[in-house]
Amino acid sequence: MHPSTASRSLAEQPVRISAATVARVREAARTLGYRRDASAAALRTGSSRLVGVLVHRLTDLALATMYAGADAAAAEAGYNTVVANGLDDPQVRRDRLEALLARRIDGVILADARSDDTLADHLAALGVPYVLAMRTLPGHLSVGTDDVEGGRLAAEHLLELGHRRVAVAAGDPLASTGHDRTAGFRQAFAEAGHPVPDDAVAATGFGVAAGHAAGNRLAALDPAPSAVFAVDDLTAVGVIGALRDAGRTVGSDVALVGYNDVELAADLPVGLTSVRSDRDRMGRLAFGLLLERIAGRDVASARLPPVLVPRASTLGAVPPG
Amino acid sequence: MHPSTASRSLAEQPVRISAATVARVREAARTLGYRRDASAAALRTGSSRLVGVLVHRLTDLALATMYAGADAAAAEAGYNTVVANGLDDPQVRRDRLEALLARRIDGVILADARSDDTLADHLAALGVPYVLAMRTLPGHLSVGTDDVEGGRLAAEHLLELGHRRVAVAAGDPLASTGHDRTAGFRQAFAEAGHPVPDDAVAATGFGVAAGHAAGNRLAALDPAPSAVFAVDDLTAVGVIGALRDAGRTVGSDVALVGYNDVELAADLPVGLTSVRSDRDRMGRLAFGLLLERIAGRDVASARLPPVLVPRASTLGAVPPG
Numbered sequence: 331m332h333p334s335t336a337s338r339s340l341a342e343q344p345v346r347i348s349a350a351t352v353a354r355v356r357e358a359a360r361t362l363g364y365r366r367d368a369s370a371a372a373l374r375t376g377s378s379r380l381v382g383v384l385v386h387r388l389t390d391l392a393l394a395t396m397y398a399g400a401d402a403a404a405a406e407a408g409y410n411t412v413v414a415n416g417l418d419d420p421q422v423r424r425d426r427l428e429a430l431l432a433r434r435i436d437g438v439i440l441a442d443a444r445s446d447d448t449l450a451d452h453l454a455a456l457g458v459p460y461v462l463a464m465r466t467l468p469g470h471l472s473v474g475t476d477d478v479e480g481g482r483l484a485a486e487h488l489l490e491l492g493h494r495r496v497a498v499a500a501g502d503p504l505a506s507t508g509h510d511r512t513a514g515f516r517q518a519f520a521e522a523g524h525p526v527p528d529d530a531v532a533a534t535g536f537g538v539a540a541g542h543a544a545g546n547r548l549a550a551l552d553p554a555p556s557a558v559f560a561v562d563d564l565t566a567v568g569v570i571g572a573l574r575d576a577g578r579t580v581g582s583d584v585a586l587v588g589y590n591d592v593e594l595a596a597d598l599p600v601g602l603t604s605v606r607s608d609r610d611r612m613g614r615l616a617f618g619l620l621l622e623r624i625a626g627r628d629v630a631s632a633r634l635p636p637v638l639v640p641r642a643s644t645l646g647a648v649p650p651g
Numbered sequence: 652m653h654p655s656t657a658s659r660s661l662a663e664q665p666v667r668i669s670a671a672t673v674a675r676v677r678e679a680a681r682t683l684g685y686r687r688d689a690s691a692a693a694l695r696t697g698s699s700r701l702v703g704v705l706v707h708r709l710t711d712l713a714l715a716t717m718y719a720g721a722d723a724a725a726a727e728a729g730y731n732t733v734v735a736n737g738l739d740d741p742q743v744r745r746d747r748l749e750a751l752l753a754r755r756i757d758g759v760i761l762a763d764a765r766s767d768d769t770l771a772d773h774l775a776a777l778g779v780p781y782v783l784a785m786r787t788l789p790g791h792l793s794v795g796t797d798d799v800e801g802g803r804l805a806a807e808h809l810l811e812l813g814h815r816r817v818a819v820a821a822g823d824p825l826a827s828t829g830h831d832r833t834a835g836f837r838q839a840f841a842e843a844g845h846p847v848p849d850d851a852v853a854a855t856g857f858g859v860a861a862g863h864a865a866g867n868r869l870a871a872l873d874p875a876p877s878a879v880f881a882v883d884d885l886t887a888v889g890v891i892g893a894l895r896d897a898g899r900t901v902g903s904d905v906a907l908v909g910y911n912d913v914e915l916a917a918d919l920p921v922g923l924t925s926v927r928s929d930r931d932r933m934g935r936l937a938f939g940l941l942l943e944r945i946a947g948r949d950v951a952s953a954r955l956p957p958v959l960v961p962r963a964s965t966l967g968a969v970p971p972g
Contacts, residue, residue, distance in 0.1 A: 388718065394709045401736055402736070413733075415719060538918050
């Protein structure tokens with residue numbers, strides 16, 4: 331057998347060789363203990379079949395679910411994902427991206443975009459295929475939820491229940507998720523004739539600790555809001571803890587709406603009303619679009635529709651105010 | 652300048668060349684737009700500076716924190732981590748490991764070991780450096796919490812509060828975490844003269860949905876337990892939801908102890924008593940031990956001490972039974 335026949339038989343997508351030959355060569359290689367060497371293959375084909383995923387941190391449950399979807403789709407396509415935790419720190423993000431590029435990754439899923447940074451522009455300038463996921467930026471290919479609509483759904487739900495004096499735990503306004511969800515919510519309340527004042531919007535960041543800080547500020551408002559919208563479920567848990575410490579019980583004294591509908595929302599002592607986004611699908615879509623970009627094809631951004639899931643945190647006997 | 656001087660100047664740890672020369676060559680390379688090629692470096696040095704991390708899924712909050720610690724330590728040492736989500740499925744795990752090995756990873760952090768599988772033996776047989784994290788197996792290098800002691804701490808806390816009829820949401824008994832925490836808990840209750848009957852131990856797996864299933868079973872016990880030990884905090888949240896659906900309130904009708912002390916435990920409406928393990932440190936230690944193994948040095952397994960953090964879920968007015 332000619333060496334190049336064996337070589338082509340061992341490639342991941344063998345061409346112009348009969349299936350029987352491929353099977354025979356692969357079996358022989360397996361018997362001899364050979365394993366495909368991805369480093370050598372990357373040098374020869376120019377493709378590492380590695381995709382970088384930039385996140386702020388994977389302890390963000392919503393992000394971890396999106397990542398799981400992207401990773402599953404990648405595995406099905408014969409790719410591996412390399413995660414880089416940017417910690418929302420510009421220097422760390424740039425360093426981690428450089429480390430990924432040194433690995434000849436085929437493309438990047440950027441899940442930690444912020445309106446104050448230039449990493450997406452940098453990738454575009456380098457000609458590295460990329461797609462933004464979860465957080466979007468104008469002018470860049472992205473997969474996200476329609477977060478303005480999601481914020482609006484939360485507002486309409488609270489308006490229907492009679493709430494007029496409301497507050498927002500707004501996350502990070504430099505992330506499109508925090509910005510758009512807050513904007514949609516405030517728009518709907520303003521249109522209904524009950525604008526949300528600036529001091530009732532606490533933009534302290536995402537996560538339990540940030541939510542607790544937001545809850546502390548919102549608990550001090552006078553008059554007290556009868557309902558709070560937290561732009562992320564873990565942020566909502568922090569709000570719950572802070573309000574509890576201030577002597578107020580979510581679901582009876584004050585209504586609360588979260589966002590993402592992470593798995594634990596339904597099992598909290600008072601089930602958390604939340605705006606659901608299909609993050610597994612978001613991750614799969616993001617990887618699919620990235621593959622298209624790697625193949626040099628033009629594709630359009632995608633927005634998934636949000637759905638409000640009402641539970642006891644708003645449906646309980648909270649007197650609207 | 653001799654080509655090999657330039658080559659050595661661009662290596663990550665240049666040797667026998669003056670710092671001035673190194674800086675000059677690197678600056679020239681940067682100006683010309685060159686970037687270190689990790690694939691080529693891997694072929695030449697035999698080291699990819701990639702480390703694989705096998706997990707069951709990163710939506711497990713405790714695991715995500717451990718991973719973050721390992722990844723931070725890896726980044727500090729000039730390594731990248733490649734995560735592989737094994738989903739606790741033997742075939743998926745084996746496939747993902749093969750994909751990692753094809754990338755010439757320098758070593759593996761195995762965070763999803765189970766007593767019914769042979770992946771750790773397989774790595775040992777291949778001579779691939781590895782360390783188990785979170786879940787341990789006899790005869791393999793590992794970093795974990797002393798989970799027997801952790802289960803014992805939970806039991807002693809409940810015994811002190813007067814509880815005698817207790818139940819366990821035991822997670823996965825094939826994972827050392829589920830097994831050891833349950834064993835330590837039952838040992839302590841047995842030694843105190845109040846053995847936990849088998850039908851009060853629901854081994855339904857880890858996570859919110861599994862915890863909800865365990866809670867459903869434990870809620871049907873007659874007589875009802877006055878306290879429940881869940882071997883993992885997200886599992887505990889599922890128990891909370893199931894007991895709530897059965898009309899019982901954690902913290903007033905029934906006491907609950909979780910495990911891991913994830914960030915959200917403190918901010919639940921009724922703060923969750925939990926057994927804390929320092930998972931950031933666990934991840935950093937795991938990567939440190941792996942580096943030693945990669946360097947061919949012998950190292951010993953490490954066990955971190957667990958600490959009980961009491962909160963309202965046990966300190967509330969729960970009548971012991």
